[in-house]
Structures are given as structure tokens and as C-alpha cells.
Amino acid sequence: MRIGIVCPYAWDVPGGVQFHIRDLAEHLLRLGHEVSVLTPSDDETPLPPYATSAGRAVPVPYNGSVARLGFGFLSAARVRRWVHDGDFEVLHIHEPASPSLGLLACWTAQGPIVATFHTSNPRSRAMIAAYPILQPALEKISARIAVSEYARRTLVEHLGGDAVVIPNGVDVDFFARAEPKAEWLGDVLSPDSAGHGPTIGFVGRIDEPRKGLPVLMKALPRILAERPDARLLVAGRGDEKEAVDGLPGELRDRVVFLGMVSDEDKARLLRSVDLYVAPNTGGESFGIILVEAMSAGAPVLASDLDAFAQVLDGGEAGELFPNEDAEALAATALRLLSDPKRLEELRERGSRHVRRFDWSTVGADILAVYETVADGAASVAAEDRPGRWAARWGAVRG
Template sequence: MKIGIVCPYSWDVPGGVQFHIRDLAEHLIRLGHQVSVLAPADDDTPLPPFVVSAGRAVPVPYNGSVARLNFGFISAARVRRWLHEGTFDVIHIHEPTSPSLGLLSCWAAQGPIVATFHTSNPRSRAMIAAYPILQPALEKISARIAVSEYARRTLVEHLGGDAVVIPNGVDVGFFERAEPKAEWQSRSAAAADGSDGGVIGFVGRIDEPRKGLPVLMKALPAILAARPGVRLLVAGRGDEEEAVSGLPKEMRANVEFLGMVSDEDKARLLRSVDLYIAPNTGGESFGIVLVEAMSAGAPVLASDLDAFAQVLDQGGAGELFANEDAGALAAAAIRLLGDPARRAELRRRGSAHVRRFDWSTVGADILSVYETVTDGTSSVAADDRPGLRARFGLARS
């Protein structure tokens, strides 16, 4: 099958959507399909052989963050050329309502179109206001996928229609096979008793408040008061000095910034820590880093966002704390760092739960949607695929 995938966000600044698209493309290529990904990218950005650049993106405030998007007449011409040269059997557009390549491709594409909706934003006035403009494009979509129940609800409430829920995928084996890194482990890791305090990890953009690092920093003094040897490893780009500016100076040595890390080092980090903390405060429709952490065998403590609770099986595969409550975060982290048996239980539960997110399952579900629309079916509604809802525990609301 010849598959064209449209990425709305710049390949230069990796994020959850870009990682999902990259991994999906690589999975499909391994299965023998021909795949081309169209994405914004600067001229000097190293690109995989299956990615075609649609030109430089510009930063635009979008969904509580700043996204790098690509729009305009030149972009539209590049979209049309890519579609014409690709002669794809199916076009898979991610975020077709974003003011970027997704919407341009939806306007220009002919034939079967599959759209994946990633955004979870229950009060998007902009999306409601833009509906008359979006409607002609949305009517061309043959099948809709939402990455979570919360992304589906955003779609239903703002744009109408429905979608099948297929979560983001992860290569579970890649994280399972990663080797822990000695300098990132507890000094007492061999005994797993955390007697030196323990190591906690955070992965995310430092400068983006909704990723929650300020909440974790606010909780850190209480954690260090109870367990003075705790180390916090932070992987991600941003202003490191600003991030620790609120900490007492004597505590700043307990925070180690790793900067941007490779996929391999991210996996090694998640394999090394005693506890992974996801203090995100909002705007999350899924939570791929939670899936990656569970795949690596890291016990997870996360804010109780609806999407995070869903990924963590409502607390069965990882523990939850009240969103933006630094005191609750500190109390839970102190308790877990002092309880190796509970952490071992979370590892077992997480490792079992995460199998449903492996690409062997997620990729097969996406291919099933492709095959349905290319066989001539005009639409795929969520009700037509009840097995997916049952498999991921997602009930209709």
C-alpha cells in the first residue's frame, strides 16, 4: 500500500505527535508498505529518507502551547505537488483542523482520507468559531481516529461526528531492552532499597509550564527534607537556571539537567530511575511518556489529568496525585521512594498494562482503518469497531 502521512508540526522541534508519526511510518515500512511523510522542516534539518520537507515553520500559539506550523500559498503548492507525485492509496492527516499542513492537505487531497485527532481541549472557542471554514475539509474525511477518549470528546463537542479511539503507539521492546546507566541510578540500586534517597526522573520541555516542572520543583524541598539524598534528573530543553531559581541554593545540586537526549538515552534514563514523575498540568490528550516509562519498567507517579488516568488504568498501572498540588506530589513521592515493594508492584502492573499500546497492536488497528477506507467504505464510525473500544476500556459517553 502507498501511504502518505501529513505531520502538522515542525520536524525540527520533536514532540509527541512527531514521534507518533515517525514511529508509525517506520512500523509500516517494516511491514513492506511504501510511506512518505510530509512535514514542516528547516532546510538544514536532518530528515529520515521517508520525510519530505514542506518548508520552514513559524511559531504559533496553539492548544496552550507554542506550535511550529506551516501555512500559506507556498506551503499549499508544496502540498499539491507532494500529493500529485505520491499517487497514494490513502492519505493519513494528523490534526486536520490545525492551521498547518493538515488543513491544506485536507483541502487538496482526493481519494480516501484518514484523519487522526490528537488535541484535547474541551473549551476551544477558536475551533468553534472556525467550524464553517473547517466543515468542507472535514466532510472529505473517510475515517476519523482519536488518540484518546478525551480527544474524541473534543472532536464530538466542537466539530460533530465521531471517531474510533486508537491510542498512540510505542515500541515496548525498545524500552525494555535499554541498558540502565550507572550514573543515573541510585547508588544503592543493586539492593533496590533507595537508602541513598533514590533517583526521580522528568522528561519534557522545561520552558513549557503545562509540562509541570514548576510543580515538581515546588514539591522538591519537601521531598529532600524527608529523603536528603534524592536526585532529580531532568531531560528536555529550556532555561535551566530559571527552572531552579525557586529552589534554595543548597538544594540545586540535587537537580541534574541532561538537556535534549536521544531516544536511546531517554530509554536508558527511564530504565535507570526509581520513580518517573509526570506533573503535567493540562492540555494532554494522551501521555506517551507514561507509556514509554511503563515500557521501561519505571514506576509512574502522574498528575490526575483525565488522559493520564486513562493511560494508567485509573491508577492501576501507576499512581496519581491531585493536579497542580505540590504537597500531594511530595507526599506520594516520599511514600513511593520509601516503599520498594510498592514500586516493584507498579513495575509489574505497568509492564503488563503497556502491552496494549505496542505497535504490534496499534499498527494493526490503524492498518485496518486504511484497508476499510481503501476498500470503498465511505466512513468508519466508532460504533463500527466496538472491539477497539472494548480492548482499550473506552466506553461511549
């Protein structure tokens, strides 16, 4: 099957949507499909062989963050050329309601379109205001996917229609097979030979408040008061000095900033930590990092966002604390770090639960949607063909 996938956000800026599209494309390629991805990117940005640049991305405030989107005359021209040259059997657009390539592709495309909605935002005034502009494009979509029930709800309430829920996918075995890294390992029961006790992990953009690092930093003094041998490992881009501004000076060496890490090192980090903390404060429709952490066997402690609670099976596959409550975060983290049996239980439950998010399952569900819309388009074309020939014959006879 010839499949075109449209990424709305700049390829070189890490994010759940980009990772999902990358992994989906590579999964489909492994299955033998022809796949092309169109994405905003600077022309000098290295892209995988299956990806094509639609031009430079522009930073735009979007859904509580700053998204780097592709729009404008150059992008529109590249979208038209890519759609025409690709002659795709199915076009898969991600975030078609965002002011980016997906919307441009909707306007251009004529064949079957599948759209995936990632955003969870119950009060999006921008989406409501833009509906008259979006409606003609959205009416061309053949099938809709939402990555969670909360993304589906945002779609239904703001744009109408409905969607099948298919979660983001993860290569579970990639994380499960990763080797822990010696310098990131600690010991929950007592400090190791290097004086390291338990390690807590955080992965996310440091300078994006909704990722919740300020909440974790606020909880850290209490955690370190009872477990002075604990360390916090932080992976992600941002201002490291600003991140620890609120910490007493003597505690700052207990925070280790790793900067941007490769996928391999992210997996090794998640395999190494005693507890992964996701203190995100809002704007999450899924929670791919939770799935990655569970895949690596890391016990998870997360804020009780609706999307996170769903990913963690209502708290069965990981523990939850009240959103933005640093005291509750600290108390729960300390309880878990003093209870190796509970940590092991969370590891086992998470490892079982996470299998439903593996690409072997998620990819099959997405392919089923592709096949449905492609078969539907073929049936319509076949039914329409006799009518067109009859009309032409009548015109000739007339």
C-alpha cells in the same frame, strides 16, 4: 499499500505527535508498505529518507503551547505537488483542524483520507470559530481516529461526527531492553557508594509550564527534607537556571539537567530511575511519556488528568496525585520511595498494562482503518464506472 502521512508540526521540535508519526511510518515501512511523510521543516533540517519538507514552520500559540506549523503559499504548493506525485492509496492526516499542512492536504486531496485527532481541549473557542472554514475540508475525511477518549470528546463537541479510539503507539521492547546508565542509578533503600539515594525522573520541555516542572520543583524541598540523598534528573530543553530559581541554593545540586537526550538515552534514563514523575497540568490528550516509562519498567506517579488516568488504567498501573498539588505530589513520592515493594508492584503492573500500546497492536488497528477506507473507495469507483460508461455511450449515441 502507498501511504502518505501528513505531520502538522515541525519535525525537529520534539513532541508526541511527531514521535507518533515517525514511529508509525517506520512500523509501516518494516511491514513492506510504501510510506511518505510530509512535514514542516527548514530546508537545512536533516530528515529521514521517507520524509519531505513542506517549507519553513512558523511558531503559533496553540492549545496552551507554541506550535511550529506550516502554512502559506509555498507550503500549499508543496502539498499539492506531494499529493499529486505520491498517488497515495490512503492519505493519513494528523490534526486536520490545526492551521497547518493537514488542512491544506484536506483541501487538495481527492482520494481516501484518514484523520487522527490528538488534541484534548474542552473549551477551544478557536476551533468553534474556525468551524465554517474547516467544515468543507473535514467532510472529505473518510475515517477518523482519536488517540484517546478525551481527544474524541473534543472532536465530537467542537466539530461533530465521531471517531474510533486508537491510542498512540510505542515500541515497548525498545524501552524494555535499554541498559540502565550507571551514573543515573541510585538506591531507594540507602545511598550507594557515590552517595546517591533514589533517583526521580522528568522528561519534557522545561520552559513549557503545562509540562508541570514548576509543580515538581515546588514539591522538591519537602522530598529532599526527608530524603536528602534523592536526585531529580531532568531531560528536556529550556532555561535551566530559571527552572531552579525557586529552590534554596543548597538544594540546587540535587537537580541534574541532562538537556536534550537521544531516544536511546531517554530509554536508558527511564530504565535507571526509581520513580518517574509526570506533573503535567493540562492540555494532554494521551500521555506518551507515561507509556514509555511503563515500557522501561519505571514506576509512574502522574497528575490526575483524565487522559493520564486513562493511560494508567485508573491508577492501577501507576499512582495519581491531584493536579497542581505540590504537597500531594511530595507526600505520594515520599511514600513510594519508602516502599520498595509498592514500587516493584507498580513496575510489574505497568509492564503488563503497557503491552496494549505496542505497535504490534496499534499498528494493526490503524492498518485496519486504512484497508477499510481503501476498499470502500475501490468499491465506489467500481460501482461508478458502469454509470460513467453508460453516460458516455448515451452521449455518443445522441
